[in-house]
Amino acid sequence: MKQSQKIVALITGCSSGIGYSASLILARNGFYTYASMRNTKNSTIIKQIANKEELPLEVIQLDVNDSLSVKNAIEKIISEKGRIDVLVNNAGYGLVGSIEDISIEELKAQFETNLFGVFRVTKEVLPTMRRQKEGGRIINISSIGGIVGYPFSAAYCSTKFALEGLSESMSYEVEPFDIKVILVEPAFVISDFHNNAKIVVGADKTDKSSSYTQTMNRMFEKYKQVVEEYKISAEEVAKVILNAAISAYPDQRYLVGKYSETMMGAKRTMSDSQSHNMMESQLLGNK
Numbered sequence: 001m002k003q004s005q006k007i008v009a010l011i012t013g014c015s016s017g018i019g020y021s022a023s024l025i026l027a028r029n030g031f032y033t034y035a036s037m038r039n040t041k042n043s044t045i046i047k048q049i050a051n052k053e054e055l056p057l058e059v060i061q062l063d064v065n066d067s068l069s070v071k072n073a074i075e076k077i078i079s080e081k082g083r084i085d086v087l088v089n090n091a092g093y094g095l096v097g098s099i100e101d102i103s104i105e106e107l108k109a110q111f112e113t114n115l116f117g118v119f120r121v122t123k124e125v126l127p128t129m130r131r132q133k134e135g136g137r138i139i140n141i142s143s144i145g146g147i148v149g150y151p152f153s154a155a156y157c158s159t160k161f162a163l164e165g166l167s168e169s170m171s172y173e174v175e176p177f178d179i180k181v182i183l184v185e186p187a188f189v190i191s192d193f194h195n196n197a198k199i200v201v202g203a204d205k206t207d208k209s210s211s212y213t214q215t216m217n218r219m220f221e222k223y224k225q226v227v228e229e230y231k232i233s234a235e236e237v238a239k240v241i242l243n244a245a246i247s248a249y250p251d252q253r254y255l256v257g258k259y260s261e262t263m264m265g266a267k268r269t270m271s272d273s274q275s276h277n278m279m280e281s282q283l284l285g286n287k
Contacts, residue, residue: 008032010125034057098212135177
């Protein structure tokens with residue numbers, strides 16, 4: 001990689017949370033950073049900070065679900081800078097609910113943003129990145145939910161499991177062009193992610209139309225306890241993204257936070273039945 005002050009970075013989903021923090025930390029470390037977001041009306045604060053600190057940061061409109069929006073954003077960056085050295089695919093949201101309650105349209109929408117959005121942006125960036133002598137970095141924001149399945153998170157976890165497979169497979173294809181594909185796997189990040197999660201029928205204590213309401217509400221109570229114990233900041237994840245962007249020999253996967261490390265350890269050492277019982281005890285209180 002070139003010296004950081006010459007590196008051009010594009011990050012998706014920067015209106016809040018991980019994308020917001022990652023944009024600032026990269027810009028503060030000399031990257032010319034394009035902080036993209038679907039609705040640029042949400043860019044007031046990040047623009048104020050960038051202006052105050054005189055950061056090399058530019059807000060750009062990009063909707064990962066819209067092919068024309070993606071194409072226009074990438075063309076703008078290439079016309080201005082001629083290159084993209086670091087791509088951080090961060091845009092995404094969570095869908096919470098039982099498989100029985102989730103509609104096929106809701107599941108498709110979840111995949112549209114969390115997986116096809118990554119595919120859409122990466123496919124548009126790769127030709128330019130591939131032609132660059134210095135190669136590049138594609139950093140995909142996954143989750144511990146891409147390694148371990150969670151109750152009532154089948155839609156979200158399936159997109160992250162798919163992202164893990166897409167990233168690992170793609171890494172072999174682009175490695176000859178000195179492009180590294182990196183996965184960042186956090187859990188319980190303090191951000192607007194949980195506030196922006198789409199919760200389907202069954203999550204309301206007064207809703208009697210779902211057979212899963214009681215179990216879901218019990219899970220939410222247990223979930224709050226686990227989050228309180230293991231929560232991490234978006235800034236902590238952003239530091240890992242920076243490290244992945246500048247490291248001469250980056251890892252393929254970065255677990256972020258004690259909870260992710262603990263769950264990965266359990267996944268590697270426990271039998272399927274032991275792992276299943278642990279999850280039920282931890283989040284459903286059934287064991």
